[in-house]
Amino acid sequence: MRPFNFTKVTTVKDGITKKEDTGQYIAGGTNLLDLMKKHIAQPEMLVDITTISSSIKPLKTGVQIGAMVRNSTLTLDNEILTKYPLIAKAILAGASPQIRNMASTGGNLLQRTRCVYFYDVDMPCNKREPGSGCSALHGNNRMSAIVGWSEDCVAVHPSDLCIALVALDASVKVVEKNQKERIIPFKDFHRLPGNTPHQDNNLPANAIITAIEVPVNPFNKHYAYLKLRDRDSYAFALVSVAAALHLENNRIVDARLASGGVAHKPWRWSDAENFLKGKEANTANFQEAARIAAEQTKPLEGNAFKVPMLKGAIEVALQNCLTA
Amino acid sequence: MNEQTLSRRFFLKVSGAFVALAAVPSTVHAFYQDVKSFLVPPKETLPTTLTINKQPYKVTADTRSTLLDLLREELQLTGTKKGCDHGQCGACTVHVDGQRVLSCLTLTAMLPGKTVTTIEGLADGEKLHPMQQAFIECDGFQCGYCTPGQIMSAVACVNEGHTKSVAEIKEFMSGNLCRCGAYNGIVEAIQKVAK
Ligand SMILES: Cc1cc2nc3c(=O)[nH]c(=O)nc-3n(C[C@H](O)[C@H](O)[C@H](O)COP(=O)(O)OP(=O)(O)OC[C@H]3O[C@@H](n4cnc5c(N)ncnc54)[C@H](O)[C@@H]3O)c2cc1C
Ligand code: FES
Ligand code: FES
Numbered sequence: 001m002r003p004f005n006f007t008k009v010t011t012v013k014d015g016i017t018k019k020e021d022t023g024q025y026i027a028g029g030t031n032l033l034d035l036m037k038k039h040i041a042q043p044e045m046l047v048d049i050t051t052i053s054s055s056i057k058p059l060k061t062g063v064q065i066g067a068m069v070r071n072s073t074l075t076l077d078n079e080i081l082t083k084y085p086l087i088a089k090a091i092l093a094g095a096s097p098q099i100r101n102m103a104s105t106g107g108n109l110l111q112r113t114r115c116v117y118f119y120d121v122d123m124p125c126n127k128r129e130p131g132s133g134c135s136a137l138h139g140n141n142r143m144s145a146i147v148g149w150s151e152d153c154v155a156v157h158p159s160d161l162c163i164a165l166v167a168l169d170a171s172v173k174v175v176e177k178n179q180k181e182r183i184i185p186f187k188d189f190h191r192l193p194g195n196t197p198h199q200d201n202n203l204p205a206n207a208i209i210t211a212i213e214v215p216v217n218p219f220n221k222h223y224a225y226l227k228l229r230d231r232d233s234y235a236f237a238l239v240s241v242a243a244a245l246h247l248e249n250n251r252i253v254d255a256r257l258a259s260g261g262v263a264h265k266p267w268r269w270s271d272a273e274n275f276l277k278g279k280e281a282n283t284a285n286f287q288e289a290a291r292i293a294a295e296q297t298k299p300l301e302g303n304a305f306k307v308p309m310l311k312g313a314i315e316v317a318l319q320n321c322l323t324a
Numbered sequence: 325m326n327e328q329t330l331s332r333r334f335f336l337k338v339s340g341a342f343v344a345l346a347a348v349p350s351t352v353h354a355f356y357q358d359v360k361s362f363l364v365p366p367k368e369t370l371p372t373t374l375t376i377n378k379q380p381y382k383v384t385a386d387t388r389s390t391l392l393d394l395l396r397e398e399l400q401l402t403g404t405k406k407g408c409d410h411g412q413c414g415a416c417t418v419h420v421d422g423q424r425v426l427s428c429l430t431l432t433a434m435l436p437g438k439t440v441t442t443i444e445g446l447a448d449g450e451k452l453h454p455m456q457q458a459f460i461e462c463d464g465f466q467c468g469y470c471t472p473g474q475i476m477s478a479v480a481c482v483n484e485g486h487t488k489s490v491a492e493i494k495e496f497m498s499g500n501l502c503r504c505g506a507y508n509g510i511v512e513a514i515q516k517v518a519k
Contacts, residue, residue: 003367006387006433026434033390033429034410044365046387048434072423096499097484098477099411101423102430233498 001036008048012175012208019047019206026050027068027104030095031111039121040112040128050104053210056080062215064173067106067208071161072097074105084214086164086244089225094160096234106209109162109172109189112200113155113264114236116140126152127197134197138301143238146297146306148263153197154300157190157265158236164225165212166266167242167258173211176204183213190265197264219244219256224320226313227260237261239310243317245281252276252285257293257314262306269293272314281322283315290314374435376401377445385432392416392427395442403443403472407501414500417473418442424480443472446479455479458513466504474500478514487518 005023009015019025023045026032035041053066056077063079074080075088091100112118117125117135124133136144136154144154170186182204190201203209223244229235240260246253255276257269272289279285294311368387373380376399385394392409395401395418407415409428416427419441446453455478458464465471477500481487486496493511502510 001388003365004387005368006370006431008434026431028429029431029434030411030426030429033431037409046431046433050434096414097480097486097496098414098417098424098426098499099429102425233495 002039002042002044004043005045006048007045008051010051012049012052012210013179015047015049015052015208016175016177016179016206020045021206023047025208027107028070028099028102030099030103031107035112038119040119049208052208059213062213062217065105065212065214067104067210067212069105071095071100071103071105071108074161075100083216083220084168085220086168086223086225086242087161087214089223090160090164090240090242093225093227093240105161105212108159109165109209109212110201110203111159114158115144115155118155127155127193127200130196130198136300141300141302143236143261144300144303145263146299146303146310147267148192148265149298149300150193150195150197152195153193153264155193155197155264156261157200157263158260159266160225160227160237160240160260162186162190162266163240163242163258163260165214166268167244167256168214168217168219170212170214172203172209173213174203174207174209177206181210182207186212186266187268193264200264217244218246218254222247222321224317226317226320228309228313239306239313241310241313241317243314243321245276245318245321247281250281252279252281255289257289257318259293259310259313262297262310269296269314271296276318281318283319286315286318289318370433372432372436374432374438374440376440377442383432387431387433389432390428391418391420391430391432391435391440394432395427401442401444405469405472407470407473412501413470413473414477415470415473417476417500419476419480422483424477441476443476446475453479454517455482455513458516459510462512462516463506463509464513465502465506465509470500470502470504470506474502474510478510478517481514482518487514490515 007018024043026046026048054068055066057064058079071091075091117123118127123135126134134153145156166186172184172189174182225242227237227240237260242258244256255273257272259267272293276289290311294307297307299307369384370387371384373382395404405415407413411426411429417424418427420438455475481496486492493514
């Protein structure tokens with residue numbers, strides 16, 4: 001690790017004032033320290049923000065989750081478990097109990113890709129070193145994207161929590177360098193790679209995420225999070241699916257379908273959702289929704305297996321919604 | 325020219341040469357220092373007070389020091405193991421304020437006022453913690469390298485109440501890898517203590 005200066009702040013305002021351009025905020029540290037040990041991140045100063053906004057506040061319009069709420073806290077909170085259980089389900093499918101105790105809500109959004117070439121500093125990677133090339137495009141791309149990728153980057157966003165949040169139409173509350181507050185819809189928070197894959201998201205420079213807001217929703221009865229990976233637990237997704245249905249007499253009033261492990265950002269299958277609306281909740285319709293989603297994919301040389309995997313996962317997740 | 329002027333001159337010459345000679349290495353030295361601080365920025369240290377295994381500690385650590393390195397390298401508490409140093413194996417699991425965390429991804433600088441428990445702090449004098457005893461009785465290890473982390477994680481797993489089934493125990497112990505494959509014994513030990 002490169003030596004750095006360390007400052008702890010207790011308010012968002014202070015954090016923004018103290019952080020220099022060459023510095024970085026640190027929350028749980030589970031991603032940042034890993035990257036610093038590998039010299040992928042080399043901040044000259046760390047600003048410890050662990051004592052900012054760490055409460056879960058019920059609002060009239062939904063719930064506000066402070067950026068420093070730890071992932072494991074979310075899985076135990078009554079408000080979350082009764083009204084937004086998909087969030088807890090997704091978190092429990094990720095990382096390990098130790099990491100979930102450390103990882104923060106804000107940090108989870110900003111964790112960087114797990115693409116092997118991003119981690120291998122001896123290999124070209126446009127995300128790590130803009131302009132150096134994408135080694136995964138024709139390299140080992142088994143774990144890479146099947147939708148929304150570009151010639152410059154085929155990496156995927158590794159989060160599970162974010163898949164539930166994008167499915168539930170969450171939004172991200174940030175405070176910018178000029179101390180002004182801004183709300184960014186979750187679906188616009190992360191970016192597609194295009195020709196600027198070094199930018200994972202649209203968080204303005206030096207801004208702090210203060211909270212995530214999730215609107216009131218009818219998806220607390222029929223929901224599922226299905227994660228397919230190389231081992232049963234403690235592994236990143238090859239493909240994951242967050243599914244949620246609002247049913248009235250077995251008719252689908254509203255549907256949500258999102259996936260992890262497939263794209264550079266948490267991905268919503270809007271066409272499949274639209275197809276499901278108004279239909280009966282049955283296997284044939286679930287199969288059709290899965291087919292619509294799968295049709296929109298464009299796999300790489302090494303990950304065509306993800307397409308049937310995705311199709312099956314969507315179908316099973318939707319079925320699981322009925323028994324959940 | 326008498327003896328005195330000669331020696332005076334000689335003195336001036338020699339001392340001048342020494343000054344010049346001394347000046348050269350000092351500029352080289354300064355240059356070296358400049359290059360070094362550019363290439364290898366000087367380390368920053370920070371004083372931290374924390375409690376480890378019920379004992380207060382006052383340490384001045386490099387800001388880069390992880391709790392794992394502090395324990396092993398500075399405090400000689402080598403029970404906590406370094407497996408991967410990247411959050412992938414669980415060998416370094418300790419408790420901070422009663423919660424299981426990975427000491428390899430925890431900065432010492434972030435711990436002022438915190439309470440840390442390591443494997444050395446579990447036993448009550450000569451009397452082993454029930455989980456330590458259960459690991460011995462159930463063959464919960466072979467080489468023993470992952471064991472301190474497994475035990476710290478297992479204690480937390482029981483405290484959290486994640487012991488309702490073998491499947492639940494396995495899921496909530498998945499952050500601790502064991503290259504020897506002592507998993508069955510580990511699950512048994514946890515079931516024994518959870519009873
Ligand atoms: C072995 C391993 C397995 C894992 N498996 C999974 C998995 O299966 N699924 C999954 O979803 N995740 C997984 N993770 C990732 C883990 O969830 C993330 O590392 C974690 O959520 C990051 O949160 P943090 O608080 O530790 O972030 P940090 O490491 O502290 O920060 C990450 C980044 O976010 C910035 N940051 C943090 N908080 C803020 C804020 N409030 N405002 C502005 N910037 C901020 C930091 O500057 C840094 O750049 C795994 C991690 C490891 C090490
Ligand atoms: S040494 Fe910390 S998880 Fe492996
Ligand atoms: S006992 Fe050898 S690694 Fe677990």
